[in-house]
Amino acid sequence: MKKIFFITIQGIVQGVGFRPFINKLAIKHKIKGIVYNKTGSVIIESSSSIKKLKPFIEDIKSNKPPSCIIEKITLKQIKSKKIFKNFSIVKSKKANEMKFIPPDLKICNDCLKELFDQKDKRYLYPFINCTNCGPRFTIIKNTPYDRKNTTMDKFIMCSSCNKEYNDIKSRRYHAEPNACSLCGPELILQKNNGTIIDCDDVISETKNLLKQGKIIAIKGIGGFHIAALATDDNAVLTLKKRKKRTKKPFAVMSDTIEKVKKYAYVSEYEEILLNSIPAPIVLLKKKNNNLLSKYIAEGLSTVGVFLPYSPLHFLLFDEDIPALIMTSANLSEEPIQYKNEEAFLYLKDIVDFFLFHNRDINIPADDSVIKPFNNSFVFIRRSRGYVPLPIKLNVKSKDIIGVGALLRNTICILKDNYAIPSQHIGDLENEKAFEYFKETIENFMKFYEVNPKAIVCDLHPDYLSTRFAIEFAKEKNIKFFQVQHHYAHFLSCLVDNNLHGQAIGVIFDGTGYGIDGNIWGGEFLVGDEKIFKRVAHFKNIKLPGGDLASKETFRCSISLLSEFLSEEEIKKIYPDKNVNLILTLIKKSINTPLSSSVGRIFDAVSSLLNICDLSTYDAEAPMRLEAIADIYNDKENYEIYPYKFIKINNSFEIDIIPMIKKILEKRQDEPPEFISYSFHMTLAEIICKTVNLIYKDYKIKNVILSGGVFQNTILLKKTTELLKNNGFNVLFHKNVSPNDSGISLGQVFFASKKI
Ligand code: ZN
């Protein structure tokens, strides 16, 4: 029998213009055969000779569409009766195959050129796109990814656009959001009282308003941004006042790297990150000048910077606009605004103007935020541009839904061997965020045709996600699992590294419900994908006022001081605080839970050094403590503070009271920057010593670092270095964040092993 070649291409190859690309290339190389999608891969069947196929495959590798990621190409020969006369794209045959949705793609260089080409029909058209770029995930209403299943369905293509869409030689062949100024979406500039601004050039008018210091809500890809001139103190302060967001930093956008370099340090690697297709907000080290308003990232050594990713963004800049604040348009902790009518109602008291457009956003997605670290990066927020990229797991499982934790919530679905974590949803205690959470679960179930056989949540009985999961399991009559919070962090990092088997987990965060009913957050675990044991932890701190202690950080500090100082002595350190009340709470154990949280230790030290007494946003005190230590970063000049190990049965506790005593003493005559840096170095040493102690009993070399505290790259760096020098294999997150947004991935992995 005759033989044909069978080429399998794995990776992110669907919805990124890959099959049209293959088709074009096949015609160029005179290849005969077919191309189609199959369970996440693209398959080419060809009757051409190997001599012709080899250069064809090389061409695929070197000229693939920019947003496609090829993991693997395999070539084999199979017996077949098929005869191919030409080359064509054929419809996928399998009905129940896994459907992938691409993330939103930054404008490509070809479109960018056309955008500023006076002769082009899309000159200055803010919605220009092609198969290599444009919105994807945020406009999708259903799968498969076809125009009729997106919010572009209401725009009828003009004949010229239609021609491109159907022309295999065009870059816009099956570009689903294809449009031009004749047939596509358009901009509307409106005042905050509803008056439409009647002008010839909406973009120029918007730029003028920004230059005058006006605050404008601008609809983008995943939702609205609030824009203001980042160099204008008045504009920034007005925005702060209206947004009631105190010290929370704002992200800043500039249109060129040269402009960014005027106010931030940009390494070669950071430049690559800024220019990458997901176009995330990159946390860069601030330069010591006053180009940006000093109110943008108060008390921090970094500023979040991103480059334009939609054509509209590019049009908003000129020489007189060095940088714009582009912050997610939301009220306090609510989800990002993404619908025109709602945005108008919610934002009209915050902004002066609105720049609307009429391409609907169906799935809101905040900008992603990353923090560079050792030629890699830490996800602070994995959202627009990355979501919904799947993470391939080494498991084969029935469909599972993981509902995440409470703060920085994401959900995750597991289907076949792919985990798909959702975009950033937010803090579920917020009513709107909880609605958004439920919508996201519904959408993911619909898009990926999820038929869940299990739902999995946190161990905390009162999390809204837990209650939702219990109800959902009952209603659908499916299995229900709960995973302890820090074990879920552990599993998230384990599977993020595609590791199976035992590891030591160092899991530090702010708060998580422990199996003893206390609040955990400074945990050393030993475990694998099925079971874990808590082998060491930080000695419990009393948290007078419970959750309030993570905001009013002096409560943590006073609690630690009360272990060795009298009330009078504490009052001298905190003359303006109600020390008496806090001590009474502690003494009488009223609303004073116990916690091993390292996040609270950071809070206490931040307060003790007078850096931050009151966190006005999540984790402000720890972030500012890290920020001041930055001037010593990488220096060998530090002190290791004392601490104690206390053996209890088969585990041990770490007592940091000796360190607190020392810090109290040192703060009289040493700068807080040096003390903060020494505190970081001491924590890294504690980790390394503890892991070595655990190794003696368990002989495990793999060490997992997870939990929100490891977003602190000073700690992460030193810890990694010490552990590696001690012969350990250090595993850190690659695809998801170490913070609570990574929990849902750990949860589905757990359930896949139990179901
Ligand atoms: Zn393009």
Ligand code: ZN
């Ligand atoms: Zn058109």
Ligand code: FE
């Ligand atoms: Fe956590």
